[in-house]
Amino acid sequence: MIEQxxxxxxxxxxxxxxxxxxxxxxxxxxxxxxxxxxAIAKHYEPLLLVGIGFSCIVANVPGPPDDxxxxxxxxxxxxxxxxxxxxxxxxxxxxxLIIPPLIFLGVGAMTDFGPMIANPRLVIxxxxxxxxxxxxxxxxxLCGFTLAEAGxxxxxxGADGPMAIFVTMKLAPHxxxxxxxxxxxxxxxxxxxxxxxxxxxxxxxERQITMKQLRTVSKAEKIAxxxxxxxxxxxxxxxxxxxxxxLMLGNLLKECGVTERLAKTAAGGLMNVIxxxxxxxxxxxxxxxxxxxxxxxxxxxxxxxxxxxxxxxGVITAKVMNLFLKDKINPLIGSAGIASVPIAARVxxxxxxxxxxxxxxxxxxxxxxxxxxxxxAISGGILLALLGAG
Amino acid sequence: MQPIIPxxxxxxxxxxxxxxxxxxxIIAAIGVVLAGFPLIGRIAAxxxxxxxxxxxxxxxxxxxxxxxxxxxAVLAAAAHATxxxxxxxxxxxxxxxxxxxxxxxxxxxxGSHQPGRGRG
Numbered sequence: 001m002i003e004q005x006x007x008x009x010x011x012x013x014x015x016x017x018x019x020x021x022x023x024x025x026x027x028x029x030x031x032x033x034x035x036x037x038x039a040i041a042k043h044y045e046p047l048l049l050v051g052i053g054f055s056c057i058v059a060n061v062p063g064p065p066d067d068x069x070x071x072x073x074x075x076x077x078x079x080x081x082x083x084x085x086x087x088x089x090x091x092x093x094x095x096x097l098i099i100p101p102l103i104f105l106g107v108g109a110m111t112d113f114g115p116m117i118a119n120p121r122l123v124i125x126x127x128x129x130x131x132x133x134x135x136x137x138x139x140x141x142l143c144g145f146t147l148a149e150a151g152x153x154x155x156x157x158g159a160d161g162p163m164a165i166f167v168t169m170k171l172a173p174h175x176x177x178x179x180x181x182x183x184x185x186x187x188x189x190x191x192x193x194x195x196x197x198x199x200x201x202x203x204x205x206e207r208q209i210t211m212k213q214l215r216t217v218s219k220a221e222k223i224a225x226x227x228x229x230x231x232x233x234x235x236x237x238x239x240x241x242x243x244x245x246x247l248m249l250g251n252l253l254k255e256c257g258v259t260e261r262l263a264k265t266a267a268g269g270l271m272n273v274i275x276x277x278x279x280x281x282x283x284x285x286x287x288x289x290x291x292x293x294x295x296x297x298x299x300x301x302x303x304x305x306x307x308x309x310x311x312x313x314g315v316i317t318a319k320v321m322n323l324f325l326k327d328k329i330n331p332l333i334g335s336a337g338i339a340s341v342p343i344a345a346r347v348x349x350x351x352x353x354x355x356x357x358x359x360x361x362x363x364x365x366x367x368x369x370x371x372x373x374x375x376x377a378i379s380g381g382i383l384l385a386l387l388g389a390g
Numbered sequence: 391m392q393p394i395i396p397x398x399x400x401x402x403x404x405x406x407x408x409x410x411x412x413x414x415x416i417i418a419a420i421g422v423v424l425a426g427f428p429l430i431g432r433i434a435a436x437x438x439x440x441x442x443x444x445x446x447x448x449x450x451x452x453x454x455x456x457x458x459x460x461x462x463a464v465l466a467a468a469a470h471a472t473x474x475x476x477x478x479x480x481x482x483x484x485x486x487x488x489x490x491x492x493x494x495x496x497x498x499x500x501g502s503h504q505p506g507r508g509r510g
Contacts, residue, residue, distance in 0.1 A: 127414045134406035137406055146397055218431035236416070383405070386394050386405055
């Protein structure tokens with residue numbers, strides 16, 4: 001009787017995932033839990049990290065073995081991915097490059113490009129702060145990645161989540177999980193990564209530089225901006241045109257003044273739905289058997305290198321510009337050129353404000369910050385074109 | 391499309407150089423385009439000046455809903471002019487609401503502590 005009970009219990013247990021839990025699953029569940037903790041306790045990109053962390057946890061809770069006898073135990077979440085259920089289509093939205101342009105539509109509808117239009121000299125910082133992309137690319141190649149993989153890894157340094165996903169899906173789709181996780185995690189950790197680099201490369205006097213108030217940008221300029229940029233990008237950068245075109249459409253909806261409802265939907269409800277789908281799709285790629293390997297560790301390290309070099313090159317570019325400018329700029333705004341709107345601009349403002357409480361750099365930093373989005377798009381576009389993925 | 395750059399370390403260096411320098415030039419070109427944007431503002435301003443004045447907005451009718459703050463200000467000013475002393479509007483409601491007994495009770499209650507007159 002007891003023997004029979006034991007056999008029944010064993011058979012029952014074999015139908016669950018409990019017996020298939022590996023150390024890799026446990027590590028990834030801890031990684032997911034850390035993401036959720038960072039989002040809730042530290043407020044680091046909660047809109048992204050809660051969804052990614054949660055689906056990472058669920059993707060690593062093993063289910064019963066696959067239909068094949070002796071097959072691999074996969075989680076209920078991944079079953080759904082495999083069987084063509086909800087998460088399958090969530091992932092397809094990313095894989096077929098539908099989600100990233102829709103995110104850009106929402107970002108455009110939320111963004112005021114006024115600071116960038118008001119001070120065109122500062123757009124150069126949007127290119128200067130992208131040295132990190134190429135340092136990471138070269139190091140990745142040295143580590144043995146293919147050039148396409150190295151390009152996808154390098155774009156982490158562009159500090160732009162949708163662009164990183166877009167370029168990765170074109171160059172190295174198998175690296176989507178680690179690259180998107182590295183990109184979003186480092187963007188969330190910017191307030192910790194950037195300030196030491198910024199302080200190391202600037203003097204106290206430089207950090208205290210105040211800047212003149214920017215001119216007011218007229219409504220006509222704000223309406224013309226998305227149209228002009230959309231034409232330029234579609235003419236010269238077709239590989240990244242889907243993203244920038246949608247960014248500009250969202251911005252036109254915001255600025256034209258007659259489509260308030262659409263702008264509100266793009267920046268609100270639609271954006272929230274897309275973020276939900278995106279986070280679940282990314283989290284579901286983080287199963288231990290695919291995610292937990294040396295390549296992931298290397299990618300995460302290279303991502304950090306890209307962010308550090310990007311920050312440094314932005315500050316140095318600003319210092320070089322000061323050699324030629326009559327009205328000096330605060331070099332702290334250089335690091336905002338890395339993109340990651342608006343986190344990097346906020347970091348520039350906070351560091352400057354700590355040195356001089358009367359110095360409010362946020363509006364000035366938003367110019368290079370927004371230019372950084374275009375800098376990443378241009379770098380990504382050139383990468384895709386030269387690597388034959390355009 | 392075939393890749394233009396060979397998959398070697400040298401290729402990575404060439405790709406990085408072309409991309410970094412190219413990005414600088416292209417973003418500088420965007421900066422030049424943006425430098426011309428004040429012209430758009432000036433042209434738009436000139437058009438706005440030439441355009442005929444927009445028809446005046448219809449005057450608010452008596453039926454149109456009014457801002458509560460404005461209504462309170464008007465009522466307070468009218469009461470001040472009539473009574474000759476400052477008053478505070480506590481509540482506004484149509485005269486046909488409630489019954490007479492309740493109104494009498496409220497009047498007595500309000501009268502007992504004279505709202506609107508501060509003690510200090």
